[in-house]
Amino acid sequence: MTALREVGILGTGSYAPERVLSNHDLEKLVDTNDEWIVSRTGMRERRLVSEGQATSDLACESAKRAMEDAGVGAGDIDLVILATVTPDHLVPSTACILQARLGLVNASAFDINVACSGFVTGMNVAKSLIAAGAYNRVLVIGAETMSSILNYKDRGSCILFGDASGAAVLGPYAGQGKILDMHTGADGTGGMSMVVPAGGSRKPCTPEVVAADEHKLVMKGNEVYKFAVAKFKDLVVEQLARTGYKPSDIDLVIPHQVNLRIIESALSRLDIDPARIYINLDRYGNTSAGSVPLALDEARRAGRFQSGSLVSLVAFGAGLTWASSLIRW
Ligand code: UT7
DSSP, rough: OOOOOOOEEEEEEEEEOOEEEEHHHHHSSOOHHHHHHHHHHHOOEEEEEOOOOOOOHHHHHHHHHHHHHTTOGGGGGEEEEEEEEOOSSSSSSSSHHHHHHHHOTTTTTEOOGGGHHHHHHHHHHHHHHHHSSSOOOEEEEEEGGGGGGGTTOOOHTTTTTOEEEEEEEEEEOOOSEEEEEEEEOOGGGGGGGGESSSSSSSSOHHHHHHTTTTTTTTEEEEHHHHHHHHHHOOOOOOOOHTTTTOOOOSSSEEEEOOHHHHHHHHTTTTTTOGBBBBBOOOHOOOOGGGHHHHHHHHHHHHTSSOOTTTEEEEEEEEETTEEEEEEEE
C-alpha cells in the first residue's frame, strides 16, 4: 500500500462585501438596540451583499486571492469544494458556477452543506483526498449570503448573521500549514434547531409559503447556544487528547465566530488564555461557512500566527454538525 502524503495549506484568501449593517441600522428594522446586541453577542456590525451580488461572487473573490497567495494558476486546481447553505441556485452547484467563472478546466467541483462547519469539513475532506493521492491542488471555499435567508422581522436571528467568504488552496505539504489532526461529526437529531422550513422538496415555495416567511431561517437560539458551548469545549479537549498537545501549546484558536458569550463560556472551561483566541465577529457577525476561513486569512495577514505556530480551527453549526483541524503553520 502506498504511504499517505502529508498535506498543507498552500495559500489563503477572503472577501467580505463592502456594505455595512450596524446595530443601529438594525434598530430601524426590528425591536432591538445596540446595547442588547453587544452585551448578548459581542457583535457591532456585519457586511451584506449589494443588490445582484450572490454567493458565487463572494466565493470568486476569496478564491482568486487564495490562488494568488498559493502561487497556483487556474489549470493547477483539480478539485473545488465549496461549502455553503446559501447557494446561488438549488441546481447547479455553486462550485460548478465558480469552476466556470475561474476557468478551472481541470477541476471536479461539488458543494457541501454543513452550515457553519462547512469550511473545516471541506478542508478535512480535501486533506483525506490529497493524502490518498487522488488530487493534488484542492480549492476549498466557505461562502455565504446569509442575508438571503434571514427573516428581518425576527430579532432573535437576523441580528446574528452577515455575508462573507474565505478560501484556501490545499496540496501536498511544502513547508507551510501542515494539517496534523482533523475530525468531523454530526447529530441529525438536533437538525430542527436551525431550519429553513420551505423551498426544498418537503415544502416547495408557493406564494403562501413566502407570505408566511417559511423560506427564511428559523432558529431555537437557546438550544443552539447550549450545543455550541459544549461542542466547542469537546472539540478542543478531544483534539488535544488525540495529538498529545497541552492547551498551552496552542498559539491561536480560530473558532467559528458564533457569539462572544458562547466563545467566552467555552473558554472558561478550557485552560486557554483568551489572548490566544481570534475574534472578528464584532465586525462581521456570524458568516456561517465563511466565518472560519475569513478569520484564518485575516489572522494570518495580521501576523497573529507565524511559521511554526500551532493553530486550532473549531467549528459547529446547523445539522447539527461540527469539525476541527489542528495545523502546524
Ligand atoms: O452558527 C450558529 C448559529 N446560531 C446561533 O449562534 C444561536 C446561538 N444562540 C444565541 O446566540 C443566543 O441564544 C441569542 C443571541 C440568539 C439570544 O440570546 P439569549 O441571551 O439566549 O436571549 P433569549 O433568547 O433568552 O432572550 C432574552 C430576551 C427575550 O425577551 P423576554 O422574553 O425576556 O422579554 C427576547 O425576546 O431578549 C429578547 N430578545 C431581544 N431583545 C432585543 C431576543 N432577541 C433580541 C434582540 N434585541 N435582538
